Amino acid sequence: MPEVSRRTALAGLGLGAAEVAARAGLARPSGSARRGPSHREVTTRALVIGSGVGGAITAFRLSQAGVQTLVLERGRRWAVTPRGNTFASTERLDGRALYLEPRAGRHGRMKGRTNLGVVEIVPGDGLPVVRGAGVGGGTLVYAGATIRPGEAVFRRILPTVGWESMDAEYYPRAARRLRATPLPQDLLNHPHWTGVREFLAMGRAAGLRTELVRQTVDWDVVRQELAGxxxxxxxxxxxxLGVNSGARNSVDRTYLADAERTGLVTVAPLHRVTGLTFDAARRRYRVAVERLDEHGAVAEYLTVTAGSVFCAAGSVGTAQLLVAARQTGALPELNEHVGRHWGGNGDAGWFYLNVPGAGGGRQGGGISAAVRDESDPAAPVTLEQAGVPVPLKTHAMPVLGMGFCAPAGEFRFHPATGAVRPTWPAAVEPTDAAGLRRMALTLRAGSHSTRPGPLAPLEGALARLAGDVGRLTDRLGLSPSQNGVLRALLGIPRGGVDATSVRFTGHPLGGAVLDAACDNHGRLRGYPGLYVMDAALIPASTGGVNPTWTIAALVERCLDTVLREDVGRLV
Structure with missing residues (x-):
């Protein structure tokens, strides 16, 4: 990146000297001669914040349009090596697993544990979020399920986006560029996918709609895994926690790699954006950035000046940046919809035990099969079989569920700390729990209509015990998570285990949605040249299915208009 000057990054945002020192953590103890990190300025035509699905697509499309682009990513670049040891595993956890941001103590000195791993858990208020960190974003650690809603459901969640063009052009384009294809027949027949075959059999026996789900996987690499x-x-x-064989077609290996090959796109890992403002006189954006070293300490401060900025840090990252900019006065014209209409895509978890054909041990992942019900477009439901590593054959089947999620959440700014936290109202259920439970029980019944599980003779007694345990835990006044864990341990046999009482989401959506915070193509209202191109555009739900495909198709669609109308004028 070109060096322009050595001025303080945050000073370039129009802050006074004292405020610059406080915000940048540059204040030093009286009499100290210790030098802090250096500062410089960088100029680029277009800046993309984030390198996940939205950021990678944006960088690729800008490179196609001939636009010099800088991509900033707070996490590491995770290059898969021939040794197959890039990522941690669920069997061997270490500092590569969790992303724990450093915390500034007095005088800007960093304190507390710091890991720059690949998964971050954002506590939130009422709905914790799990999200990826690294070049490739959430596609480094997701299950790879590429699934889209039907027409009636889509029209309900995104009524101002034309279904016809999404169906005919943008969904197919995104699937092709993501390299998403279903599990091949030879692998479906393999013993490592026994659980998938059992799940499909259960769905068919229960009269449910079944399908093999497209996955962003290089199946030839999976065959090489099986061949040793x-x-x-x-x-x-x-x-x-990442796929060490290189079988995952994460976007750093598809869209972003294609963008970098043009020579017009530079990707900068370990660069964390801390602020954003607009210089109206020059019609340029100035972005405050911290360059981190491998241990998470600030190695350098930068100000990046750009003619256009594309926010693609995911629903949480984008919303946090924009809400902070509005509330601190850096971007005061952002409207009241920024930070609102947020949710977790109706995520829920289930476990079935005593499933006849479901195994443990080496079961293939991530998500290969689904059962769906979209008969009511206002209440779509999907259940998916999730392969996870279990050391023994347990007859257990983990199931991921998604239902409709109302856009009831928001991002709240806390003036005392400057933090922006995702917040979910306690009185609102973050998923269609009743619809998910009905489908889960229907699916479970499908396994018993074919053949009994190994514990079938005990099911009646165990079901009665589960009911007794449920009444007991209610009387004990346990927390929802404690209650959920205890029921998971003891309430298994007939209906599976509902884990939705332990709330979380891996699919945050909303915070800067279309036709509210933005126009219908991702342009933020009030600021020419400022865009949102990620999950923040979608209000809370993609209609009971995994959101990646819809996010990718929507960003492709928005960029068609932005690049046609804004290149040479704003970009």
């Missing part, structure tokens, strides 16, 4: 020429990863259910 690559480290066992996806074929052994190891994907939640």
């Amino acid at each position: 020429t690559r480290v066992p990863a996806l074929s052994a259910g190891q994907y939640l």
